[in-house]
Amino acid sequence: MSGFLVRQPGLLSLLHDRGRFGAHKLGLTTGGPLDSVAFDWANRMLTNDVNATCLEISFGGLVIEAQLDTSFVITGAEAPCKLNENLIEQWYTHDIKPGDKLEIGFASAGTRCYLAVTGGFNIDPSFGSSSTVLREKIGGLNGDKLQAGDQLPCSSKRLSAHCYLAAADRPKYSDFARLRVVPGYQQAEFSPLQQWRFFNSEYRLTERCDRMGFRLEGETVHSDMVGMLSEGICHGAIQIPADGQPIVLMNDRQTIGGYPKMGAVIPRDTATLSQLSPGSRVRFDAISIEQAHNIHCLEQARFERTSLQSC
Amino acid sequence: MRIEIAGQNAFIVYFAEQTSAAVSAQIQAAVTSILATMPDSIIDLVPSYASLLVIFDLDRSDHFAVKQQLRAALTNLEAVDASAGSLITLPVYYSKESGPDLEAIAANANIDIDDVIEIHQQQEYRVYAIGFAPGFAYLGEVDERIAAPRLATPRQKVPRGAVAIADRQTAVYPAISPGGWNLIGLCPTRMFDPDKTPSMPVQVGDRIRFSAISRDQFIDQGGEL
Numbered sequence: 315m316s317g318f319l320v321r322q323p324g325l326l327s328l329l330h331d332r333g334r335f336g337a338h339k340l341g342l343t344t345g346g347p348l349d350s351v352a353f354d355w356a357n358r359m360l361t362n363d364v365n366a367t368c369l370e371i372s373f374g375g376l377v378i379e380a381q382l383d384t385s386f387v388i389t390g391a392e393a394p395c396k397l398n399e400n401l402i403e404q405w406y407t408h409d410i411k412p413g414d415k416l417e418i419g420f421a422s423a424g425t426r427c428y429l430a431v432t433g434g435f436n437i438d439p440s441f442g443s444s445s446t447v448l449r450e451k452i453g454g455l456n457g458d459k460l461q462a463g464d465q466l467p468c469s470s471k472r473l474s475a476h477c478y479l480a481a482a483d484r485p486k487y488s489d490f491a492r493l494r495v496v497p498g499y500q501q502a503e504f505s506p507l508q509q510w511r512f513f514n515s516e517y518r519l520t521e522r523c524d525r526m527g528f529r530l531e532g533e534t535v536h537s538d539m540v541g542m543l544s545e546g547i548c549h550g551a552i553q554i555p556a557d558g559q560p561i562v563l564m565n566d567r568q569t570i571g572g573y574p575k576m577g578a579v580i581p582r583d584t585a586t587l588s589q590l591s592p593g594s595r596v597r598f599d600a601i602s603i604e605q606a607h608n609i610h611c612l613e614q615a616r617f618e619r620t621s622l623q624s625c
Numbered sequence: 626m627r628i629e630i631a632g633q634n635a636f637i638v639y640f641a642e643q644t645s646a647a648v649s650a651q652i653q654a655a656v657t658s659i660l661a662t663m664p665d666s667i668i669d670l671v672p673s674y675a676s677l678l679v680i681f682d683l684d685r686s687d688h689f690a691v692k693q694q695l696r697a698a699l700t701n702l703e704a705v706d707a708s709a710g711s712l713i714t715l716p717v718y719y720s721k722e723s724g725p726d727l728e729a730i731a732a733n734a735n736i737d738i739d740d741v742i743e744i745h746q747q748q749e750y751r752v753y754a755i756g757f758a759p760g761f762a763y764l765g766e767v768d769e770r771i772a773a774p775r776l777a778t779p780r781q782k783v784p785r786g787a788v789a790i791a792d793r794q795t796a797v798y799p800a801i802s803p804g805g806w807n808l809i810g811l812c813p814t815r816m817f818d819p820d821k822t823p824s825m826p827v828q829v830g831d832r833i834r835f836s837a838i839s840r841d842q843f844i845d846q847g848g849e850l
Contacts, residue, residue: 338669338678340817340825341759341799440819450759452819498630499637543644544754544763546671546678548635570673570756578632603688606633610683 315436315467316381323460324375324418329435329453331367334443338569344549345445345453346565348525348588349426350581351485352390356430359387359407359477359622366434367444369466371427374420376460380410382470386431389479391424391487391589406478406625424487424589432471447566449526477622485586489594493562493583494601494609495552499575503537504554511535512576513598517560521592525566527553528587530596534558537574544572550579552598562587580606582613628695634668634688636679636695644674644765646707646751652677653710653830654702663694672829673754674763710752710830715797717788717835718843719745719810723850726773726807730790734770742837744768745788745809750795750833755825760799760817762827767793779805786812786848788835813838813848 320327330353333346347353347370357366369376374393388395388404395402396417402408404427410416418427437444437454446454455464501509517532535558547553551563553573562579564587577600579587587596601609631637638655641648652672659667659679666686671678681691719742721727731738750764757763772793780803783789787798789806798804799816812835818824827833838846 335668338671339755339828341756341761344669441824452759496630496633498632543674543676544756545637545673545676546631546756548632548637548678548680550632568757569671570754577630578635580633603630603633607683607687610633614684 316465317431317435317468318378318380318466320378320460320462320464320466321415322375322377323462323464324371324373326372327376327460328370328372328446328448329367329437329455329466330370330445331365331434331439331443333445333565334441334447334453337441338546340441341569342441342450342452343447343566343569345443345447347428348565349390349428349585351585352426352428354617355405355479356387356389356428357434359389359405359479360385360430360432360473362430362432362434366430367437368434369429369460371418371429373425374418374427376418378416378466380414380416381412382468383409383411383472384431384468384470385409385473385476386416386429388418388427388429390427391421393421393427394419403478405484407473407476409472425591426589431468432473433469436467436469449566476625478625479620480623483620487589489590491583491586491590491594491596493579493587493596493598494606495577495579495598496603496606497577497600499551499577500537500539500542501576503539503574504535504576505538508535508537509576512560513600516595516597519590519592519594519596523592525564527561527563527567529559529561531559535560535576539574542572542574544570547571547575548578550581550584552576552579564588580609582609626699628692628699631678634681634683636692638677638679638695638699639675640677641675644753648675649751649753649830650705650707650709651702654705655699658698658702659695662698663691666691666694671756673756708832710832712749712832712834713827714834714836715812715814716838716842716846717810717812718838718840718848719788720840722840723811723843724788724809727809730771730773730807730809733773736770741771741809744771745795746835746837752827752829752831752833755829758799758802760825762796762816762825764795764833765793767795769793773807775805776807779803783808784811786814788812811843811848811850813843813846
């Protein structure tokens, strides 16, 4: 089936739908887009199904060639994007025709771009999802990241009207973020002093940040626990191993583990975290479960009522 | 039983401080009850030694409704026979060649290698949890005599099928991976095959026995050295 031919795969370009759910019983992780906000916008702008498969381009360096007529949009991190050597705007839908070359350069603000095409890429699901998890060799094209020469199948379907998202409505990417945390899990095993340190210190992203987890460095935090039984880990969980340096567990996290956890960063803010580069700074703010629900509902409502501008 | 917050859309239910076959059976009963009574709000469940992680769909339900449903689902759990799971026998080629840590375990316990192999087979194990990696089943509990702490320096590469011990747990590595468990043999049975249905030969709650096979049998059954 035709679609796009990968000329240059970039550093880490992965096919993803929203993620793999219901397969934890086999030990399979969730996968899915690290920045679900930019991902959801990409599909909405093309009137795609919310679960349509997009390409997550980490750091950039992707060059693909169209083999059919379709429309696309690039959301997420700011990166120079070119259609046949001409710079094009992100957060705008565009048409593309056979032989056209689309290039996504290296990100200058944020780290992950999302490329959606009308109807999404046609990828056979494994365990109910197209999401690529490299560690498990599952999803995408043979469980692997994009390689030069890969074919990205999709349908030939042009939008009848183009649109863009107003600049004021787009996410901003910087090098600092406040991450909201719902305290939970073994929070009580950390003394009030240790919790105070955690919630009142600044942490820096280390080089060891990947789709499994983001390792931070800063004030060390220690729990009073001596040995614990392995248990299920949810998305955003903040694990604090013996060295006292927190790890925020992301989409490709292992499903169970035995380190004490302070709670979990809300998904909205793991999306923000995923756009930060090593060296960026974060702070954690404890919020109640009620506040977390309010934030979710408000963000949901804002997403729905924000209208797209016609070109 | 304690129901605690894990995250914005997740609870973790603690059933006991320590694990046992009875606790594990109770968790199995909880999984069944939750799936039967609240299927629409649940995204995924992760049963483990003494806990159950419950992840729900924030677009279809909320913390408060799910907590109420959970409480109801966890009341009056039907008693499950701890020995109700299927009994599965996994063949193992035990040897110094396939189990590089056999000697150390034997020396530590002051017994022969053959005794280690015998003790490992004598017992029925329970699948307490599946996770960490696809198809990785945590089996317990290993006889104290052959229990062994994780290696100080994990191996870069543990072969697929490696039968291993860490503390009082044993497992079969489903794929080539780094690992710090003590290796005592190789199992030719694939623990995870994405192209097969079911993709795993075991599930949580099953009972496992290990049975020694020869080098030739191991090769015949598709094993690779």
